[in-house]
Amino acid sequence: MKYVIVDIETTGGNPTQGGITEIAAILYDGERVVDRFHSLIDPERMIPGFITGLTGIDSDMLDGAPTFSEIAEELYDFLKGNVFVAHNVNFDYSFIREALKVTGIEYNSPKLCTVRLSRKAFPGFGSYSLGRICGQLSISIKDRHRAMGDAEATVELFDRIFKNSPDVIFQSLKKSNGETFLPPHISRERFLQIPESTGIYYFHDKNGQVIYVGKANDIRSRFKGHFSSSSKDKMQLSNEIHDISWELTGNEFLAFLLECLEIKRLWPKYNKALKYNSWNWGLYRYEDGHGYVRFQIGKNSGNLKPLIEFESHSEGWKYLLDHVAVFNLCPKLAGIQKTTGACYDFQIQKCQGACCHQESPEVYNQKANDFLTSITGQEGAVIIKEKGMHPNETAFLYFEKGVFSAYGFLDKEDSYSDEFEILGSLKKVKHLPETKYILRSFFPKLSLNQILVVK
Numbered sequence: 001m002k003y004v005i006v007d008i009e010t011t012g013g014n015p016t017q018g019g020i021t022e023i024a025a026i027l028y029d030g031e032r033v034v035d036r037f038h039s040l041i042d043p044e045r046m047i048p049g050f051i052t053g054l055t056g057i058d059s060d061m062l063d064g065a066p067t068f069s070e071i072a073e074e075l076y077d078f079l080k081g082n083v084f085v086a087h088n089v090n091f092d093y094s095f096i097r098e099a100l101k102v103t104g105i106e107y108n109s110p111k112l113c114t115v116r117l118s119r120k121a122f123p124g125f126g127s128y129s130l131g132r133i134c135g136q137l138s139i140s141i142k143d144r145h146r147a148m149g150d151a152e153a154t155v156e157l158f159d160r161i162f163k164n165s166p167d168v169i170f171q172s173l174k175k176s177n178g179e180t181f182l183p184p185h186i187s188r189e190r191f192l193q194i195p196e197s198t199g200i201y202y203f204h205d206k207n208g209q210v211i212y213v214g215k216a217n218d219i220r221s222r223f224k225g226h227f228s229s230s231s232k233d234k235m236q237l238s239n240e241i242h243d244i245s246w247e248l249t250g251n252e253f254l255a256f257l258l259e260c261l262e263i264k265r266l267w268p269k270y271n272k273a274l275k276y277n278s279w280n281w282g283l284y285r286y287e288d289g290h291g292y293v294r295f296q297i298g299k300n301s302g303n304l305k306p307l308i309e310f311e312s313h314s315e316g317w318k319y320l321l322d323h324v325a326v327f328n329l330c331p332k333l334a335g336i337q338k339t340t341g342a343c344y345d346f347q348i349q350k351c352q353g354a355c356c357h358q359e360s361p362e363v364y365n366q367k368a369n370d371f372l373t374s375i376t377g378q379e380g381a382v383i384i385k386e387k388g389m390h391p392n393e394t395a396f397l398y399f400e401k402g403v404f405s406a407y408g409f410l411d412k413e414d415s416y417s418d419e420f421e422i423l424g425s426l427k428k429v430k431h432l433p434e435t436k437y438i439l440r441s442f443f444p445k446l447s448l449n450q451i452l453v454v455k
Contacts, residue, residue, distance in 0.1 A: 003028045003112070004082040005158055006092050007151035009055045011043050013091075013235060015098040019043025020068055021057050023096070024147035025078055026155050028085075030162060033155060037078045038148050040065040055145045072103040079109065083173065087130045087154050088184060089113035090227075091235055112172055114157055115184035121165040128184065133157065181227045183238040190244070194220040197389070199248035200258045203270070206242045212270040213262045215255040219246055237270055250389040250409070254397060256438045257404050264432055281316045282306020285372065288333075291361035292354055293368035295320060296335040308375050309440055319444040326448065327371040330354040330364070374448055381454035383419055384446065396422055398454075404435035419454045 005026045012018030020041050027035040040057070042065045052058045079096075086092040089111045100107045115128045125136055130150060134141055139156045143149025162169055182191055185206075194201075196218050203212040216222030227238050249255045263271050283306055284296050297316040300306060310316035317336070324334050332343035332355040345351035346358070354364040386395040388409050398406040406426035416422050 002082045003085045005085045005155045007147045008092050009147050011047050015095040019045050022147040024151040026151050042067045068099045069103045076105050084109040084111040087114045117161050120168045121161045183241045185242045196220045197248050199246050201246040203241045204243040205240050210266050210268050212268050215259040248389050250395050251386040253386050253442050281310040281313050283308045293365045294333045327367050383452040385450045402436040403431050
């Protein structure tokens with residue numbers, strides 16, 4: 001088995017937008033260097049000033065240099081069949097793989113990261129950047145921030161690891177190991193500690209500061225998803241994350257709410273502003289000339305306040321259709337069926353005849369008011385029951401005027417006489433108006449037995 005140690009210089013940090021300006025690849029057989037590849041490359045785009053300041057590479061230096069497509073086949077022949085090795089390997093690998101793909105070459109290779117290998121082979125250092133780890137091990141870097149200079153230093157670092165701790169390399173190469181996607185500062189052992197459960201999670205930097213908050217039905221799977229792509233933001237986050245913590249919720253509803261609260265509390269650098277979907281449709285109530293309460297799904301006009309809002313007409317329609325069945329309402333008076341006479345449900349004896357005055361307004365309106373009572377939780381006070389963190393537990397979410405106000409978990413065997421006894425067991429949270437939108441999103445999905453209206 002041979003290893004090709006690679007370093008590149010680029011015009012930026014995004015493999016789909018930045019261009020490679022220099023590449024060095026050194027072939028190592030486990031004992032010595034056996035071959036080298038090096039080339040300056042015309043990136044076919046402007047080189048930012050700060051990149052020139054860092055690397056010393058400018059447009060004049062690249063005048064006459066080949067484009068990547070011109071060296072692609074030669075580079076591929078040098079790389080193929082060997083293990084790809086680099087410091088922060090996902091950066092170099094993703095750039096080269098993307099550039100080869102543009103030229104029509106599909107490249108896939110086992111890869112090793114000398115940051116991760118160094119952390120295992122030489123534990124206890126404060127930093128594992130190439131400059132710092134080489135300084136700690138007395139490895140000289142002749143030409144820092146140039147491809148060949150950094151590649152030669154990485155070869156010496158890899159050689160030290162290979163000869164002092166070969167098991168670290170061989171274990172990392174096992175296909176079942178699954179470490180290639182992991183950020184350099186997160187060990188496989190730490191990754192396997194992440195629960196495959198619903199909740200919120202926090203990414204921490206080297207100082208313990210929270211730099212990202214997220215939610216997931218499966219936190220471990222979501223963690224892997226963060227680092228399975230090679231965008232600029234994901235690569236920066238990968239380099240900065242040093243630890244992860246979490247809080248389990250048992251259900252997605254509470255995870256959405258706590259994520260919103262924590263982002264507003266901590267303002268992590270990698271969280272973008274929360275965005276909510278527009279609610280263009282609503283459920284409206286009115287009384288017709290015969291005294292019957294009617295309902296209608298319609299567009300929000302701003303003039304009338306809807307009873308409840310929806311993202312789409314189809315979502316509102318389904319919500320109303322479900323509740324017409326539950327409360328035995330007339331589909332014609334609910335705006336679902338358009339007929340001139342009695343509704344179709346009356347003809348099959350599913351409707352009691354409010355649509356043709358066979359059912360009195362007083363009797364029918366009592367059913368309509370029961371339906372209205374079931375949805376007043378969004379403007380009044382309501383407790384919502386959700387799944388807990390284990391089968392014998394129930395989560396309780398309390399809202400006041402639509403705003404998330406408290407939550408807690410109770411064992412299903414615990415007895416409580418009324419809603420006020422439940423409220424006394426809940427943990428209060430800061431009122432955040434944005435949680436109204438989360439309630440509106442989840443409310444239509446709830447069953448009636450999950451909702452307890454607080455009088």
